[in-house]
Amino acid sequence: MGSVVALIAILMVLLSGLSVGLVNDGVSGLKKLPVSAFSFQKGTPTDGAFSRSTVDVGVADLWRGRPGVEDATPFGNTLVNAKAASGVDVDLALFGVEPGSWLAPQATNGERLSGRGTVLLGQTAEETGLRVGDTVVVDQIDTPLEVAGFLDGQHTFGHVAVGYLDLRTWQEIRAGVRHGETAPAHIYEQATAIALRAAPGAEPDLAAGDDAAGTRSLTLEESFGASPGYSAEISTLDLIQVFLYAISALVVGAFFTVVTIQRKHEIAVLRAMGSSTGRLLLDSLVQSLILLLTASTVGVGLGVAAGAAISGTPMPFELDFGSIGSATAGLVLLGVIGAGVAVLRITRVDPLTALGGSR
Amino acid sequence: MSAKDTTPSLVLDSVTLVHGDGDELVTALDNAQLTVMPGEFVAVVGPSGSGKSSLLAVAGALVSATSGSVRVGGVDLTGLSPRRLTRLRRDHIGFVFQSGNLVPSLTALDQLRLPLTFGKTGEPRDPAALLREMGMDHRADRRPHQLSGGERQRVGIARALVTRPDLLLVDEPTAALDRQRSQEIVALLADEAHEHGVATVMVTHDHDVLHHCDRVLLMVDGILSEYASQTVPSR
Numbered sequence: 001m002g003s004v005v006a007l008i009a010i011l012m013v014l015l016s017g018l019s020v021g022l023v024n025d026g027v028s029g030l031k032k033l034p035v036s037a038f039s040f041q042k043g044t045p046t047d048g049a050f051s052r053s054t055v056d057v058g059v060a061d062l063w064r065g066r067p068g069v070e071d072a073t074p075f076g077n078t079l080v081n082a083k084a085a086s087g088v089d090v091d092l093a094l095f096g097v098e099p100g101s102w103l104a105p106q107a108t109n110g111e112r113l114s115g116r117g118t119v120l121l122g123q124t125a126e127e128t129g130l131r132v133g134d135t136v137v138v139d140q141i142d143t144p145l146e147v148a149g150f151l152d153g154q155h156t157f158g159h160v161a162v163g164y165l166d167l168r169t170w171q172e173i174r175a176g177v178r179h180g181e182t183a184p185a186h187i188y189e190q191a192t193a194i195a196l197r198a199a200p201g202a203e204p205d206l207a208a209g210d211d212a213a214g215t216r217s218l219t220l221e222e223s224f225g226a227s228p229g230y231s232a233e234i235s236t237l238d239l240i241q242v243f244l245y246a247i248s249a250l251v252v253g254a255f256f257t258v259v260t261i262q263r264k265h266e267i268a269v270l271r272a273m274g275s276s277t278g279r280l281l282l283d284s285l286v287q288s289l290i291l292l293l294t295a296s297t298v299g300v301g302l303g304v305a306a307g308a309a310i311s312g313t314p315m316p317f318e319l320d321f322g323s324i325g326s327a328t329a330g331l332v333l334l335g336v337i338g339a340g341v342a343v344l345r346i347t348r349v350d351p352l353t354a355l356g357g358s359r
Numbered sequence: 360m361s362a363k364d365t366t367p368s369l370v371l372d373s374v375t376l377v378h379g380d381g382d383e384l385v386t387a388l389d390n391a392q393l394t395v396m397p398g399e400f401v402a403v404v405g406p407s408g409s410g411k412s413s414l415l416a417v418a419g420a421l422v423s424a425t426s427g428s429v430r431v432g433g434v435d436l437t438g439l440s441p442r443r444l445t446r447l448r449r450d451h452i453g454f455v456f457q458s459g460n461l462v463p464s465l466t467a468l469d470q471l472r473l474p475l476t477f478g479k480t481g482e483p484r485d486p487a488a489l490l491r492e493m494g495m496d497h498r499a500d501r502r503p504h505q506l507s508g509g510e511r512q513r514v515g516i517a518r519a520l521v522t523r524p525d526l527l528l529v530d531e532p533t534a535a536l537d538r539q540r541s542q543e544i545v546a547l548l549a550d551e552a553h554e555h556g557v558a559t560v561m562v563t564h565d566h567d568v569l570h571h572c573d574r575v576l577l578m579v580d581g582i583l584s585e586y587a588s589q590t591v592p593s594r
Contacts, residue, residue, distance in 0.1 A: 269460045272421060273518075274449025275477045276442070 002295035004255055005335065008248045009299025010306065012327055013319070015244050017307045019237040020323070021316035026233060027224045029093060029122065029155040029162035034102060036198035037206055038075065038223045039063060039215035046218065049226035050077045050157075053192050055215060057167075060194045062213040068204035073101045074191035076170040079158060079228075081139040088128055090136055092121075093157035096170025096191065103195055105164055107149025113166050118148040120164040122155030127314055136163075142179040143172065154316075158228040167191065245327040252331050253338030256288055260342035267346050277347045281340060288339035292332045300328060366433045368525045368558030369395040369418055374427035376413050376581075387413035389581040390427070397525065400552040400559045402569050405578035411562040412530065414578065418560060419452050419528045420444045432525040449477050453519030453557075455529040455548075459511035461503040467514045468499040471521045484521050493517045493547065509540035513547070520551060527552070529561035533568060545571045 024031070040053035055074075063072035076096025084090055097103040099113040106112050107120045109132060121130065125147075130136070134147045145165060155162040168188060175187040194215065198204050206217040218226060225231050267280055310317040376388035387410045395401050403411050416422040417429060420436055429436045432451045436444065461470050471486035490496050493513040503511055512532055519527055529548060533541035545561070545568035552559040561572070569575050577586045 265460070266462055269454075269456060270462070270473075271445075272419065272448065272454050272456075273474050273477065274445055274447075274452070276445050279477065 002291050002298075005252055005292055005295035005331070006299035006302070008252060009296045009328065009331065010303040012244060012248050012331070013300055013303025013324055014306060014310075016241060016324055016327065017303070017310070017317045017319045018315070019241055020320045021318040023230075023234055023237055024154065024318045025156050025159050025316040026230050027157065027227050028153075029095065029157040030220065030224060030227065032105075032151075032153065032155055033195070033220065034197060035075075035195045035220050037196045037204070037217050037219045038226075039072075039194040039196060039206075039210065039213060039217040040192075040226070042210070042214050042216050044216055046222075046225055047231055048228060049216075049218070049223070050192060051079070051228065054190050055193055056189055057191050057194075058189070059213050059215060063194055063196055063209060063215075066204055066209045066212070068199055068202035069196055069209070070199040070202075071102060071197045072194050073098055073103050074167060075103060075193050075195040076167055076174060077157070077192040078170070078174050079160065080173060082136040082145070083139065084128070084130055084136050085134060086129060088130075090125060090128055090130065091160040092119075092125070092136070092163040093160050094119075094170055094173060095157075095162055095164045096167040096174070097164060099166045102197060105151055108152050109149045111149035113164060114148065116166055116169050117144060117146055118165065119145040120149050120151055121147055122151050122161040122163070123153060124156055124314070125161035125163070126150050128161075138173055141173065141176060143169070144179065145169070154318075156316075241323065245330060248327070249330045249334035252292070253334035256292075256335045256338035257342040260284060260288075260339050261346065264346050267343065271347060277344075280347060281343050284339050284343045285336055288336050289332070292335045296328050296331055300324065366397075367394045367430070368397050368399075368432055369393065369560065370428075370430040371414075371418065372428045372430075374417060374424045374429060376410075376417055376422065377425045378413075386581045388417060388424070388583075391581075391583045393418075393576070393583060395526070395558040395560060397558050398553055398556040399574065400549050400572050401561070401574045401576060402572040403560065403562045403576045403578055403583070404564070404566065404569070407564075409578045410581040411578050413581075414583070415528045415530055415560070415562055418526070419454060420448050446478070449474070450481065450522070451525045453522065453524035453527045455512075455515050455519045455527065455532055457531045458508060458535045459503065459515035461511055461514060461518070463503055466500050466502055467495060467506065467510075470503075470514050470518045474518060474522050481523060484523060486517075486521055489517045489521055490514075508535045509544060512536065512540075512544050516544070516547060516551070520555070520557065523555070525558060527557045527559040529559060529563075531563055532561065533563065533565045538567065541565055541568055542571075 040049045041055050044053040057074040060072040060074055063069055078094050080092055080094055082090045082092055104113050105120060113120060130147055132147055132149055135144050137144050171187050171190060172183050175183060177183040210217050270280060304319065307317050307319055371391050371393040374388055374391045378385045378387050403414060405411055417424050431447060465473060468486055468490060471490060475483050490499055495510060495513050498506060498510055532544055536544060548559055549571040551557055575586050577584050
């Protein structure tokens with residue numbers, strides 16, 4: 001009977017992993033950034049700020065001197081369609097950063113952004129068949145980008161792989177400058193936002209900084225909501241998770257009620273023999289607790305193992321041990337409550353039940 | 360003779376038990392009189408639904424009498440709290456149920472140890488020795504589903520006796536047994552009653568085992584009457 005609990009625990013872990021993975025697929029590239037906050041253009045709506053905001057790169061200087069701000073640097077973000085030389089379509093979230101700045105990542109092969117026209121791609125792009133040295137060409141404007149390396153771990157934004165490139169190339173792509181054409185000078189003054197890094201232990205006063213710099217700042221966490229579709233996804237998936245956890249807990253609670261009611265006769269016999277209600281209750285609760293703990297441990301273990309198998313596939317899967325832990329605790333708690341309620345009900349039934357058969 | 364031997368183990372004095380409410384009143388026990396002395400083995404026979412189980416329930420402190428008084432080992436049950444009644448069952452009363460009613464997950468030996476975990480019960484008998492006395496020591500590590508009906512009943516009897524109860528209440532012990540086993544089980548109950556001075560009240564349908572009993576009572580429609588053994592109607 002522990003198998004029911006174990007199966008529910010597996011279901012819980014898998015669905016939780018899939019939904020967290022899906023959410024993560026939208027913002028994992030942002031989560032990996034060493035950024036404390038982003039300053040967007042003033043007046044930009046919070047949802048979709050990454051696609052709408054344009055700020056002057058000079059604003060970074062205004063932020064750099066603020067108390068609590070260790071450094072500030074321009075950050076570009078745009079989604080593009082591109083084609084690999086092999087003809088495969090590759091969708092990329094291009095992150096434009098200053099080469100050599102603290103925002104510029106290092107690839108697994110040790111490469112950093114060396115200069116114009118190179119790109120460092122998130123791991124998921126590697127799964128499409130791209131290799132170091134390949135060239136991807138941005139659709140419409142034919143800008144060639146040479147793959148210089150891949151980043152460690154999942155780097156995605158809006159469910160596509162992130163590609164880091166130097167800010168100037170990013171500015172040209174963003175402005176729609178065709179490959180080989182001369183770009184107007186003003187486009188090199190623009191970025192999506194200013195990335196801020198707080199000094200260790202400090203919390204910069206974003207509101208005061210916004211007043212001074214004429215921007216609208218969001219912390220890194222808040223900025224997730226500015227990525228495409230994130231708010232809608234997370235509210236849907238949160239709802240699914242909450243229902244999943246609540247239903248799991250209720251099913252387990254009801255299950256233990258039924259299991260305990262099946263012991264009705266046995267409990268009546270024990271009562272006739274002089275066992276106190278308290279002792280029966282304790283007995284039943286300890287039994288349920290052992291069963292629940294064992295079964296849910298096994299279930300979570302199997303779920304995590306299955307999750308590890310899924311992680312090897314392109315399906316996004318990410319385990320959030322905090323929520324799984326609290327959901328499992330809820331499962332165990334509701335199970336124990338279910339058993340307790342059932343025992344209390346049973347001990348109030350006619351003790352004549354013990355004289356079974358001769359009803 | 361010690362004082363204990365002269366105090367009746369069970370006294371029912373004008374006990375009436377009425378079930379139900381309103382128009383649906385059922386008199387399960389009607390002004391019942393019964394005194395059982397230590398070491399006495401009493402059988403109660405009667406048709407189904409005549410109130411035999413109610414008699415056990417009232418004598419076993421599972422149900423309170425509507426009127427009259429019940430005394431077990433000299434203690435009047437009237438007005439005792441549920442907690443006191445539970446303790447009294449634990450310390451003074453043993454139950455033997457139909458087909459043993461053992462706890463499914465426990466071995467034969469653990470069935471006997473179980474009541475000893477309910478609390479302090481004076482000087483209990485040694486579970487292993489008692490199991491040997493019942494001829495069950497070779498099955499001590501078996502669980503109920505691995506035992507035959509007769510074996511289950513022996514374990515059930517041993518479980519009821521392990522706390523040295525003053526009063527043993529036995530409900531249809533032979534209902535699930537063949538003739539040979541029935542004789543053995545009831546003989547065992549008689550031996551225990553006589554050797555260890557346990558007052559035993561056994562409800563049964565089985566008229567073939569009545570010759571083991573010291574006294575036979577007849578229950579019809581809640582009315583208890585004494586029968587001499589030779590007048591017991593045979594099947």
